Amino acid sequence: MTATIEQTPRPRSAASAVRLHGVGKIFGTGAAAVTALHEIDLDVRPGEFVCLLGASGCGKSTLLNLIAGLDEPTTGSVTRTAARPSFMFQEAALLPWLTAARNVELPLRLGGLSRAARHRRAGELLELVRLGGMHARRPHELSGGMRQRVSLARALAATGTGPDGPGLLLMDEPFAALDAITRDVLQAELLRIQAATGITIVFVTHDVREAVRLADRVVLLSSRPGTVVREWAVDDDRERLHGEITARLRQVITSHAA
Structure with a gap:
C-alpha cells in the first residue's frame, strides 16, 4: 500500500533555521574518552526536511540532542533561529x-x-x-x-507551530517500530503535515528508502566519529538516488569494519 500526496513547493529563506559549524562531541576524558562527532558543518533552512542517515552508533541521535540544546558541543557552535524545538521518538511516550x-x-x-x-x-x-x-x-x-x-x-x-510561526521538529526514528503499512501511511501523513504547517524537520533514520521518500535533502554521516560524508538534494529520480546513497552507505560501513 502506498499513500500519495501532492505537495506545493514552498519558497525558503536563505537564512538558516539551524546552523552547525565545526561541531564535535567527546564523551568522557582521558583514555576512556569517546569521540562521537567530529567537525560537523550543516545548515538547515526554514521549512526544509533534512534526513540524517547513517549506520547505528554514528552519532545521529547525539547530533539531534545538540541541535535541541539538550547537550553542548565539545567544539564548534550550534546556532538555532527557528522557534523552540521539540522531539518525537520511536516510542510515543x-x-x-x-x-x-x-x-x-x-x-x-x-x-x-x-x-x-x-x-x-x-x-x-x-x-x-x-x-x-x-x-x-x-x-x-x-x-x-x-x-x-x-x-x-x-x-x-x-x-509553537501556529500563530507564532513554524517551529523545529526533531524526529529520532519515529516510525521504526511500526509495521510496514502503518509506517507507509504515517510517512505520507508527515509530508502532508509539513506541507500544511511549513515546519522545519530534522529526521534521523537508518532506512535509505525512508530518507529518499521524505527528505528535501539527505545527509550521510560516517561511522564513529560521525562527520558529514556527503549530501544529496532529493529529485524526482528517487530510484536512482536510492541506489546511489545505498552504495555510498555500504562503502562507509565497510571502511569502518575494515
Missing part, C-alpha cells in the same frame, strides 16, 4: 492516564496557555493528524499508529 487531547495539551499547559486556548489548539492539532474523533481516548485504546499520531500532535504543540 504518552502519559497513559491522560486522554489524547490532554496529552497534546500538556506542552501548551507548561507554556502557560489558558484552558480554553489549550483545548482549542489541541483540537486543531488532532484534526491535523486525522484524529479529530479520538480526543477522549486514552493511549491503551489507540493503535500503535494512532499513538504516534498523538505524539506528533503533541510535538507540534511543543514547537
